[in-house]
Amino acid sequence: MSRGPSTPVGVFPQTRMRRNRRWDWSRRLVRENTLTPDDLIWPVFVCEGTDHIEPVPTMPGVVRYSPDRLPAAVAEAKALGIPAVAIFPATPASAKSPGAEEAWNPDNLVCQAVRAIKDAHPDMGVMCDVALDPFNSDGHDGIVRDGHVENDETLEALCRQALVQVEAGCDVIAPSDMMDGRIGVLREALDSEGHEKVLLMSYAAKYSSGFYGPFRDAIESKGFLKGETKDTYQMDPANTDEALREVALDIEEGADMVMVKPGLPYLDIVYRVKERFGVPTFAYNVSGEYAMLRIAADNGALDYDRVVLESLMAFKRAGCNGVLTYFAVDAARLLHDS
Ligand code: PBG
Numbered sequence: 001m002s003r004g005p006s007t008p009v010g011v012f013p014q015t016r017m018r019r020n021r022r023w024d025w026s027r028r029l030v031r032e033n034t035l036t037p038d039d040l041i042w043p044v045f046v047c048e049g050t051d052h053i054e055p056v057p058t059m060p061g062v063v064r065y066s067p068d069r070l071p072a073a074v075a076e077a078k079a080l081g082i083p084a085v086a087i088f089p090a091t092p093a094s095a096k097s098p099g100a101e102e103a104w105n106p107d108n109l110v111c112q113a114v115r116a117i118k119d120a121h122p123d124m125g126v127m128c129d130v131a132l133d134p135f136n137s138d139g140h141d142g143i144v145r146d147g148h149v150e151n152d153e154t155l156e157a158l159c160r161q162a163l164v165q166v167e168a169g170c171d172v173i174a175p176s177d178m179m180d181g182r183i184g185v186l187r188e189a190l191d192s193e194g195h196e197k198v199l200l201m202s203y204a205a206k207y208s209s210g211f212y213g214p215f216r217d218a219i220e221s222k223g224f225l226k227g228e229t230k231d232t233y234q235m236d237p238a239n240t241d242e243a244l245r246e247v248a249l250d251i252e253e254g255a256d257m258v259m260v261k262p263g264l265p266y267l268d269i270v271y272r273v274k275e276r277f278g279v280p281t282f283a284y285n286v287s288g289e290y291a292m293l294r295i296a297a298d299n300g301a302l303d304y305d306r307v308v309l310e311s312l313m314a315f316k317r318a319g320c321n322g323v324l325t326y327f328a329v330d331a332a333r334l335l336h337d338s
Contacts, residue, residue, distance in 0.1 A: 033316040035309065037081035037335055041127065041282070042328035045218050046070065046113040047090045058214035059287055060294050062326055064090050067112040071120035080332035084125030086174065086324055087113045090219050091134045099143065100132040104160035108135075111168035118169035127201065128165040130158050130186070131177035139216075139225030141177040141233065149233055154179050159189035166195050174259070176203040178233040184253035201282065202255035205243035205269055208234035211262045211288030218287065243269045244276055251279060259324070262286040264311060267318040274319030283315050285325040293327075305334055 009015070020030045047054060047064035056062045065073055074085055089109035095102040102108050114126055131141040132154065138144040142154035154177065162173045173190070175182050183202050190198050208231045216222035235242060247258050258277070260269045261284035274281045293311065297304035308327045315323045325331065 033313060035313050035316055035331075035335065037328075037332040038083060039312070039316065039320070039322045040082050040328040040332060041084045041086055041125075041322055041324040042077050042082050043086040043088060043324055043326060044070065044073065044113075045088050045090055046109050048092055048109065056214065056218040058217045059291055059326065060298055061330075062218070062290070064218065067109065067116045070113055070116050074117050074121055074124055077329055077332070078121055078124050080329065080336060082328055082332050084127055084172070085117065086127040086129065087117075088129055088215075088219055089113070089134050093220070096135055096137040096224065098137050100135040100137075100157060102135040103132055103157060104164050106164045106167065108164070111164055114165060114168040114170050125171050126169065127172040127174050128162075128170040130162050130165070130173055130175040130182075132157060132161070133221050134219045136221075137224055139221045139223075139228070141230065142179055151179050151181070155182055155185045158182055159185055162186050163189060163193060163195075166190065166193075166198050170198070172199040172201050172257075174201040174203060176206060176261075178203070178206050178230075178235070181253070183250045183255050187254035199256045200254060201257040201259055202250040203261055203284070204247045204250040204255065204258040205266075205273065206234050206259075206261045207237050207266065209237065209262050209265075209286070209288075211265070211286045213288055214291045215287035237265075240269060240272065244272060247273050247277060247279075251277060256280070257282060257321075259284060262289060263315060263323065263325075264289050267314060270315070270318040270320055280321045281319060282322050282324065283318075283320050285311065285315070285323050285327065287326065290326040304330075309334055 020026050045064040047066055049066040050068050052066040053063050053069055087110055091102060091109060110128055117126055133139060133141045140149050142149040143157060183200060208229055250258055257280040259282040260266050260273060263283040263285040270283050293307050296302045308331050312323055312331055
Protein backbone atom coordinates (compact mmCIF):
# COMPACT_ATOMS: atom_id res chain seq x y z
CA MET A 1 0.00 0.00 0.00
CA SER A 2 1.42 3.32 -0.97
CA ARG A 3 0.37 6.43 0.86
CA GLY A 4 1.22 8.66 -2.12
CA PRO A 5 2.55 12.21 -1.93
CA SER A 6 1.81 14.15 1.23
CA THR A 7 -1.57 15.87 1.10
CA PRO A 8 -1.53 19.67 0.82
CA VAL A 9 -2.90 21.25 3.97
CA GLY A 10 -5.04 24.36 3.62
CA VAL A 11 -5.77 27.16 6.00
CA PHE A 12 -9.02 27.91 7.81
CA PRO A 13 -11.58 29.17 6.77
CA GLN A 14 -10.93 28.28 3.09
CA THR A 15 -10.23 24.68 4.07
CA ARG A 16 -13.08 23.21 6.02
CA MET A 17 -12.60 19.48 6.56
CA ARG A 18 -16.22 19.13 7.54
CA ARG A 19 -17.52 19.97 4.02
CA ASN A 20 -16.87 16.45 2.76
CA ARG A 21 -18.55 15.03 5.81
CA ARG A 22 -21.74 17.02 5.36
CA TRP A 23 -23.83 14.48 3.40
CA ASP A 24 -24.16 10.76 3.21
CA TRP A 25 -23.36 10.88 -0.53
CA SER A 26 -20.21 12.96 -0.01
CA ARG A 27 -19.03 10.77 2.83
CA ARG A 28 -19.46 7.76 0.54
CA LEU A 29 -17.52 9.47 -2.26
CA VAL A 30 -14.48 10.20 -0.11
CA ARG A 31 -14.45 6.90 1.76
CA GLU A 32 -10.96 5.42 1.51
CA ASN A 33 -11.61 1.79 2.48
CA THR A 34 -14.45 -0.65 2.06
CA LEU A 35 -15.47 -3.74 3.94
CA THR A 36 -17.42 -6.47 2.17
CA PRO A 37 -18.28 -10.09 2.95
CA ASP A 38 -15.44 -11.01 0.55
CA ASP A 39 -13.04 -9.90 3.30
CA LEU A 40 -14.27 -12.41 5.87
CA ILE A 41 -13.21 -15.91 6.85
CA TRP A 42 -15.43 -17.60 9.41
CA PRO A 43 -13.77 -19.88 12.00
CA VAL A 44 -16.10 -22.70 13.08
CA PHE A 45 -15.79 -25.19 15.92
CA VAL A 46 -16.69 -28.82 15.42
CA CYS A 47 -17.56 -31.34 18.13
CA GLU A 48 -18.48 -35.02 18.26
CA GLY A 49 -22.01 -36.30 17.92
CA THR A 50 -24.90 -36.08 15.52
CA ASP A 51 -27.52 -33.38 15.23
CA HIS A 52 -25.79 -31.56 18.07
CA ILE A 53 -25.01 -27.90 18.74
CA GLU A 54 -23.46 -26.72 22.01
CA PRO A 55 -22.50 -23.24 23.20
CA VAL A 56 -18.93 -22.13 23.94
CA PRO A 57 -19.43 -20.62 27.39
CA THR A 58 -16.74 -17.93 27.20
CA MET A 59 -17.79 -16.88 23.69
CA PRO A 60 -21.50 -15.99 23.94
CA GLY A 61 -23.17 -16.49 20.56
CA VAL A 62 -20.51 -18.95 19.33
CA VAL A 63 -21.31 -22.67 19.18
CA ARG A 64 -19.69 -25.98 18.32
CA TYR A 65 -21.40 -28.01 15.60
CA SER A 66 -21.43 -31.76 15.11
CA PRO A 67 -20.17 -32.49 11.57
CA ASP A 68 -23.66 -33.18 10.19
CA ARG A 69 -24.86 -29.74 11.32
CA LEU A 70 -22.05 -27.89 9.52
CA PRO A 71 -23.44 -27.89 5.95
CA ALA A 72 -26.51 -25.87 7.01
CA ALA A 73 -24.43 -23.39 9.00
CA VAL A 74 -22.01 -22.99 6.11
CA ALA A 75 -24.90 -22.57 3.67
CA GLU A 76 -25.90 -19.45 5.56
CA ALA A 77 -22.36 -18.04 5.43
CA LYS A 78 -22.14 -18.85 1.73
CA ALA A 79 -25.47 -17.17 0.99
CA LEU A 80 -24.12 -14.05 2.69
CA GLY A 81 -21.06 -14.05 0.41
CA ILE A 82 -18.42 -15.27 2.87
CA PRO A 83 -15.71 -16.95 0.76
CA ALA A 84 -14.21 -19.39 3.25
CA VAL A 85 -14.48 -21.11 6.61
CA ALA A 86 -11.71 -22.32 8.96
CA ILE A 87 -12.27 -25.50 10.96
CA PHE A 88 -11.23 -26.10 14.57
CA PRO A 89 -12.01 -29.34 16.43
CA ALA A 90 -12.96 -29.93 20.07
CA THR A 91 -11.31 -33.32 20.25
CA PRO A 92 -12.62 -35.55 23.05
CA ALA A 93 -10.10 -36.08 25.86
CA SER A 94 -10.05 -39.82 25.15
CA ALA A 95 -8.58 -39.16 21.68
CA LYS A 96 -5.74 -36.94 22.94
CA SER A 97 -2.28 -38.43 23.49
CA PRO A 98 1.34 -37.29 24.01
CA GLY A 99 2.08 -38.18 20.37
CA ALA A 100 -1.08 -36.42 19.08
CA GLU A 101 -1.69 -39.32 16.66
CA GLU A 102 -5.34 -38.35 16.29
CA ALA A 103 -4.12 -35.38 14.22
CA TRP A 104 -3.48 -37.71 11.27
CA ASN A 105 -6.42 -40.04 11.73
CA PRO A 106 -8.17 -39.65 8.35
CA ASP A 107 -11.49 -39.94 10.16
CA ASN A 108 -10.84 -37.35 12.86
CA LEU A 109 -13.30 -34.54 13.52
CA VAL A 110 -11.53 -32.09 11.21
CA CYS A 111 -11.62 -34.53 8.27
CA GLN A 112 -15.26 -35.38 8.96
CA ALA A 113 -16.07 -31.67 8.95
CA VAL A 114 -14.16 -30.99 5.74
CA ARG A 115 -15.91 -33.83 3.93
CA ALA A 116 -19.34 -32.76 5.18
CA ILE A 117 -18.80 -29.16 4.05
CA LYS A 118 -17.17 -29.99 0.72
CA ASP A 119 -19.84 -32.57 -0.19
CA ALA A 120 -22.54 -29.95 0.31
CA HIS A 121 -20.64 -26.86 -0.86
CA PRO A 122 -17.80 -27.74 -3.23
CA ASP A 123 -17.25 -24.06 -4.10
CA MET A 124 -16.80 -22.91 -0.49
CA GLY A 125 -13.17 -22.36 0.56
CA VAL A 126 -12.20 -24.62 3.46
CA MET A 127 -9.17 -23.92 5.62
CA CYS A 128 -7.66 -26.26 8.19
CA ASP A 129 -5.37 -25.32 11.03
CA VAL A 130 -2.14 -27.30 11.23
CA ALA A 131 -0.88 -27.59 14.82
CA LEU A 132 -1.11 -30.39 17.33
CA ASP A 133 -2.80 -28.64 20.26
CA PRO A 134 -6.33 -30.02 19.76
CA PHE A 135 -4.94 -33.57 19.76
CA ASN A 136 -2.04 -33.35 22.19
CA SER A 137 -2.54 -34.37 25.81
CA ASP A 138 0.16 -31.81 26.66
CA GLY A 139 -1.96 -29.04 25.16
CA HIS A 140 1.00 -27.79 23.13
CA ASP A 141 1.18 -27.19 19.38
CA GLY A 142 4.14 -29.55 19.06
CA ILE A 143 5.40 -32.81 20.52
CA VAL A 144 6.84 -32.45 24.03
CA ARG A 145 9.97 -34.36 25.09
CA ASP A 146 11.50 -33.77 28.52
CA GLY A 147 9.51 -30.59 28.91
CA HIS A 148 10.58 -29.14 25.56
CA VAL A 149 8.48 -28.71 22.40
CA GLU A 150 10.57 -30.55 19.79
CA ASN A 151 10.81 -28.68 16.51
CA ASP A 152 11.92 -31.19 13.90
CA GLU A 153 9.95 -34.14 15.25
CA THR A 154 6.85 -31.93 15.21
CA LEU A 155 7.45 -31.05 11.54
CA GLU A 156 6.96 -34.69 10.56
CA ALA A 157 3.71 -34.84 12.51
CA LEU A 158 2.46 -31.62 10.89
CA CYS A 159 3.06 -33.03 7.41
CA ARG A 160 1.04 -36.14 8.24
CA GLN A 161 -1.72 -33.96 9.68
CA ALA A 162 -1.82 -31.70 6.61
CA LEU A 163 -1.98 -34.66 4.22
CA VAL A 164 -5.11 -36.20 5.80
CA GLN A 165 -6.79 -32.81 5.78
CA VAL A 166 -6.01 -32.28 2.11
CA GLU A 167 -7.14 -35.78 1.24
CA ALA A 168 -10.46 -34.98 2.96
CA GLY A 169 -10.83 -32.00 0.61
CA CYS A 170 -9.29 -29.03 2.42
CA ASP A 171 -8.28 -26.13 0.12
CA VAL A 172 -6.01 -24.09 2.41
CA ILE A 173 -3.52 -25.45 4.90
CA ALA A 174 -2.95 -22.90 7.65
CA PRO A 175 -0.09 -23.82 9.99
CA SER A 176 -0.49 -22.07 13.34
CA ASP A 177 2.17 -23.99 15.26
CA MET A 178 5.15 -21.60 14.84
CA MET A 179 7.72 -24.39 14.43
CA ASP A 180 10.76 -23.29 12.41
CA GLY A 181 10.83 -24.52 8.82
CA ARG A 182 7.24 -25.71 8.69
CA ILE A 183 6.16 -23.87 5.56
CA GLY A 184 9.00 -25.34 3.51
CA VAL A 185 8.46 -28.93 4.64
CA LEU A 186 4.68 -28.67 4.23
CA ARG A 187 5.02 -27.31 0.69
CA GLU A 188 7.36 -30.14 -0.15
CA ALA A 189 5.13 -32.78 1.46
CA LEU A 190 2.05 -31.49 -0.36
CA ASP A 191 3.78 -31.19 -3.73
CA SER A 192 5.35 -34.64 -3.51
CA GLU A 193 1.86 -36.12 -3.04
CA GLY A 194 0.45 -34.22 -6.03
CA HIS A 195 -1.24 -31.47 -4.02
CA GLU A 196 0.56 -28.54 -5.62
CA LYS A 197 -2.73 -26.63 -5.95
CA VAL A 198 -3.36 -26.54 -2.20
CA LEU A 199 -2.76 -23.08 -0.74
CA LEU A 200 -0.64 -22.33 2.31
CA MET A 201 -1.75 -19.53 4.59
CA SER A 202 0.93 -19.14 7.20
CA TYR A 203 0.24 -17.90 10.70
CA ALA A 204 3.53 -16.12 10.11
CA ALA A 205 3.59 -13.65 12.99
CA LYS A 206 1.76 -15.37 15.78
CA TYR A 207 2.25 -13.95 19.24
CA SER A 208 2.15 -15.69 22.59
CA SER A 209 -1.08 -14.02 23.66
CA GLY A 210 -3.56 -13.98 26.49
CA PHE A 211 -6.26 -13.20 23.93
CA TYR A 212 -6.49 -16.89 22.94
CA GLY A 213 -8.11 -17.80 26.28
CA PRO A 214 -11.68 -18.41 25.07
CA PHE A 215 -10.42 -20.42 22.06
CA ARG A 216 -8.64 -22.80 24.41
CA ASP A 217 -12.00 -23.29 26.15
CA ALA A 218 -13.69 -23.85 22.80
CA ILE A 219 -11.30 -26.65 21.79
CA GLU A 220 -10.94 -27.82 25.40
CA SER A 221 -7.14 -27.63 25.42
CA LYS A 222 -6.71 -25.22 28.33
CA GLY A 223 -6.84 -27.85 31.08
CA PHE A 224 -4.23 -29.93 29.26
CA LEU A 225 -1.81 -27.02 29.04
CA LYS A 226 -1.83 -26.89 32.86
CA GLY A 227 -1.02 -23.20 33.07
CA GLU A 228 2.03 -23.39 30.81
CA THR A 229 2.62 -20.74 28.15
CA LYS A 230 3.65 -21.15 24.51
CA ASP A 231 6.48 -18.64 24.89
CA THR A 232 9.17 -20.96 23.50
CA TYR A 233 7.56 -21.00 20.05
CA GLN A 234 5.03 -18.16 19.76
CA MET A 235 6.39 -14.61 19.49
CA ASP A 236 7.08 -12.14 22.27
CA PRO A 237 4.43 -9.34 22.18
CA ALA A 238 7.28 -6.84 22.58
CA ASN A 239 8.72 -7.53 19.11
CA THR A 240 8.09 -6.08 15.65
CA ASP A 241 11.27 -6.56 13.58
CA GLU A 242 11.15 -10.24 14.43
CA ALA A 243 7.69 -10.44 12.83
CA LEU A 244 9.14 -9.14 9.57
CA ARG A 245 11.84 -11.85 9.67
CA GLU A 246 9.18 -14.51 10.30
CA VAL A 247 7.11 -13.28 7.36
CA ALA A 248 10.16 -13.06 5.06
CA LEU A 249 11.10 -16.66 5.85
CA ASP A 250 7.58 -17.95 5.29
CA ILE A 251 7.29 -16.21 1.94
CA GLU A 252 10.66 -17.63 0.92
CA GLU A 253 9.56 -21.11 2.01
CA GLY A 254 6.41 -20.88 -0.12
CA ALA A 255 3.56 -19.27 1.80
CA ASP A 256 0.83 -18.00 -0.54
CA MET A 257 -0.72 -15.78 2.12
CA VAL A 258 0.50 -14.61 5.50
CA MET A 259 -1.33 -13.88 8.70
CA VAL A 260 -0.79 -11.80 11.81
CA LYS A 261 -2.36 -12.94 15.07
CA PRO A 262 -3.95 -11.64 17.30
CA GLY A 263 -5.58 -8.85 15.31
CA LEU A 264 -6.64 -5.56 16.82
CA PRO A 265 -3.77 -5.20 19.33
CA TYR A 266 -1.28 -6.01 16.51
CA LEU A 267 -2.42 -3.78 13.64
CA ASP A 268 0.99 -2.07 13.67
CA ILE A 269 2.43 -5.44 12.62
CA VAL A 270 -0.15 -5.82 9.84
CA TYR A 271 0.72 -2.37 8.57
CA ARG A 272 4.45 -3.04 8.45
CA VAL A 273 4.03 -6.49 6.89
CA LYS A 274 1.79 -5.17 4.12
CA GLU A 275 4.03 -2.17 3.45
CA ARG A 276 7.19 -4.24 3.36
CA PHE A 277 6.09 -7.31 1.42
CA GLY A 278 2.87 -6.44 -0.42
CA VAL A 279 1.69 -10.05 -0.25
CA PRO A 280 -1.87 -11.18 0.56
CA THR A 281 -2.04 -10.34 4.26
CA PHE A 282 -4.61 -11.50 6.78
CA ALA A 283 -5.21 -11.06 10.47
CA TYR A 284 -6.97 -13.23 13.00
CA ASN A 285 -9.47 -11.30 15.09
CA VAL A 286 -9.11 -13.86 17.88
CA SER A 287 -11.44 -15.31 20.47
CA GLY A 288 -10.51 -12.84 23.24
CA GLU A 289 -11.18 -9.91 20.93
CA TYR A 290 -14.57 -11.41 20.12
CA ALA A 291 -15.38 -11.99 23.79
CA MET A 292 -14.43 -8.44 24.78
CA LEU A 293 -16.85 -6.80 22.38
CA ARG A 294 -19.57 -9.38 22.66
CA ILE A 295 -19.66 -9.46 26.45
CA ALA A 296 -19.45 -5.66 26.69
CA ALA A 297 -22.32 -5.34 24.20
CA ASP A 298 -24.39 -7.98 26.01
CA ASN A 299 -23.96 -5.87 29.15
CA GLY A 300 -25.14 -2.70 27.47
CA ALA A 301 -21.75 -0.96 27.34
CA LEU A 302 -21.35 -1.01 23.54
CA ASP A 303 -23.52 -1.00 20.42
CA TYR A 304 -22.65 -4.44 19.00
CA ASP A 305 -23.43 -3.72 15.34
CA ARG A 306 -21.38 -0.54 15.30
CA VAL A 307 -18.30 -1.86 17.04
CA VAL A 308 -18.23 -5.03 14.96
CA LEU A 309 -18.14 -3.13 11.66
CA GLU A 310 -15.80 -0.47 13.04
CA SER A 311 -13.33 -3.12 14.26
CA LEU A 312 -13.38 -4.99 10.97
CA MET A 313 -12.85 -1.75 9.02
CA ALA A 314 -9.75 -1.14 11.16
CA PHE A 315 -8.23 -4.30 9.67
CA LYS A 316 -8.86 -3.02 6.15
CA ARG A 317 -7.38 0.37 7.00
CA ALA A 318 -4.24 -1.28 8.36
CA GLY A 319 -3.76 -3.14 5.07
CA CYS A 320 -5.44 -6.51 5.51
CA ASN A 321 -6.84 -8.34 2.51
CA GLY A 322 -9.10 -10.25 4.83
CA VAL A 323 -9.86 -11.15 8.42
CA LEU A 324 -10.59 -14.38 10.24
CA THR A 325 -13.36 -13.41 12.61
CA TYR A 326 -16.07 -14.97 14.73
CA PHE A 327 -18.14 -11.92 13.76
CA ALA A 328 -18.12 -13.02 10.09
CA VAL A 329 -21.76 -14.08 9.79
CA ASP A 330 -23.14 -11.19 11.85
CA ALA A 331 -20.95 -8.71 9.97
CA ALA A 332 -21.92 -10.07 6.55
CA ARG A 333 -25.57 -9.78 7.52
CA LEU A 334 -25.06 -6.19 8.66
CA LEU A 335 -23.24 -5.35 5.43
CA HIS A 336 -26.14 -6.74 3.41
CA ASP A 337 -28.69 -4.81 5.44
CA SER A 338 -26.86 -1.49 5.20
C1 PBG B 1 -3.73 -23.31 17.87
C2 PBG B 1 -4.48 -22.10 17.59
C3 PBG B 1 -4.83 -21.12 18.52
C4 PBG B 1 -5.68 -20.24 17.87
C5 PBG B 1 -5.80 -20.67 16.54
N1 PBG B 1 -5.03 -21.82 16.39
C6 PBG B 1 -4.54 -20.96 19.97
C7 PBG B 1 -3.20 -21.09 20.50
O1 PBG B 1 -2.20 -20.88 19.83
O2 PBG B 1 -3.13 -21.44 21.68
C8 PBG B 1 -6.33 -19.07 18.54
C9 PBG B 1 -7.56 -18.55 17.92
C10 PBG B 1 -8.38 -17.69 18.79
O3 PBG B 1 -8.03 -17.34 19.94
O4 PBG B 1 -9.47 -17.35 18.34
N2 PBG B 1 -2.51 -23.51 17.38
